[in-house]
Amino acid sequence: MSGDLSGKRALVTGGARGLGAGMAQALADAGAAVMIGDVLDDLGRETAEHIAKTGATAGFVTLDVTDDDAWAAAVAATIAELGGFDVLVNNAGIEISALVVDLDATELARMLGVNVVGTALGLKHAFRAMRPGGAAGAGGSVVNISSVAATIAFPGIGGYSATKSAVDRLTRVAAMEAGKLAYGVRVNCVYPGLVPTEMGIKLAVDCTSMGLFDSPDAAVAGVIEQTPLGRLGEVADIADAVVFLASDASRFITGAGLPVDGGMGM
Numbered sequence: 001m002s003g004d005l006s007g008k009r010a011l012v013t014g015g016a017r018g019l020g021a022g023m024a025q026a027l028a029d030a031g032a033a034v035m036i037g038d039v040l041d042d043l044g045r046e047t048a049e050h051i052a053k054t055g056a057t058a059g060f061v062t063l064d065v066t067d068d069d070a071w072a073a074a075v076a077a078t079i080a081e082l083g084g085f086d087v088l089v090n091n092a093g094i095e096i097s098a099l100v101v102d103l104d105a106t107e108l109a110r111m112l113g114v115n116v117v118g119t120a121l122g123l124k125h126a127f128r129a130m131r132p133g134g135a136a137g138a139g140g141s142v143v144n145i146s147s148v149a150a151t152i153a154f155p156g157i158g159g160y161s162a163t164k165s166a167v168d169r170l171t172r173v174a175a176m177e178a179g180k181l182a183y184g185v186r187v188n189c190v191y192p193g194l195v196p197t198e199m200g201i202k203l204a205v206d207c208t209s210m211g212l213f214d215s216p217d218a219a220v221a222g223v224i225e226q227t228p229l230g231r232l233g234e235v236a237d238i239a240d241a242v243v244f245l246a247s248d249a250s251r252f253i254t255g256a257g258l259p260v261d262g263g264m265g266m
């Protein structure tokens, strides 16, 4: 645990599985009540139930982050069920690998929709709810999940990297607006390194199909070789950083991007 979140109420997008599920559990372990928002209803409910069994308050709301109205409903549900809204983790994301010569307009637009529009709408609805006079009105912290892909040039993920660079820049502008307009909301982002979730494992397989590595194992070895700390990331590595940025332990930090990548992007 890397911060105290007692009494805080958090919404984690894409929290049904993978990094988001780990973040939701870590926030709960740090004392927060958590709401998971995801398009995977059954899995999202199961994950929330699992967290509730550890003694925390945890709920689920159906949320497609590309849908403005769904955001309004998810934030309203979070406030109604948890009694407030102090932390948003904009974690939902998709990765569609392609060499630049093979980029597909529809798939690029889909990635832009989830990773960029989804994050931007999350910021919009969090600001509206958390700022003075908002439905929650007590300020808060937003943590956006970018990627080491925004800090290095790794082949096969040009489109994805562009969306994660956009998340990085959105973070800075949103932090500036929130500060200048006295919303009482801090905004930061994390750049995770490769973690073997469904997305991470698929990327290693895609690298092989794109002819960049001889096998998924070779792709993983290539990443480890570029990582000073000499291993892949674990879900808890990323989740602990999110807890830190969500909590008052980071109270004078806003507009920052924190690499949690074993040094890969240095």
Ligand SMILES: NC(=O)c1ccc[n+]([C@@H]2O[C@H](COP(=O)([O-])OP(=O)(O)OC[C@H]3O[C@@H](n4cnc5c(N)ncnc54)[C@H](O)[C@@H]3O)[C@@H](O)[C@H]2O)c1
Binding pocket: 013, 014, 015, 016, 017, 018, 019, 020, 037, 038, 039, 040, 063, 064, 065, 066, 091, 092, 093, 094, 095, 114, 118, 145, 146, 147, 148, 149, 191, 192, 193, 194, 195, 196, 197, 198, 199, 200
């Ligand atoms: N795994 C990695 O190596 C890695 C590295 C850097 C950054 N990231 C980022 O971390 C985040 C989580 O990745 P992960 O590895 O857990 O991926 P994952 O595919 O295992 O999980 C992603 C979650 O997001 C949800 N989601 C997808 N589209 C959605 C939408 N439109 N609305 C709401 N939810 C949606 C999925 O249902 C799923 O629960 C993503 O933003 C990803 O880009 C992952």
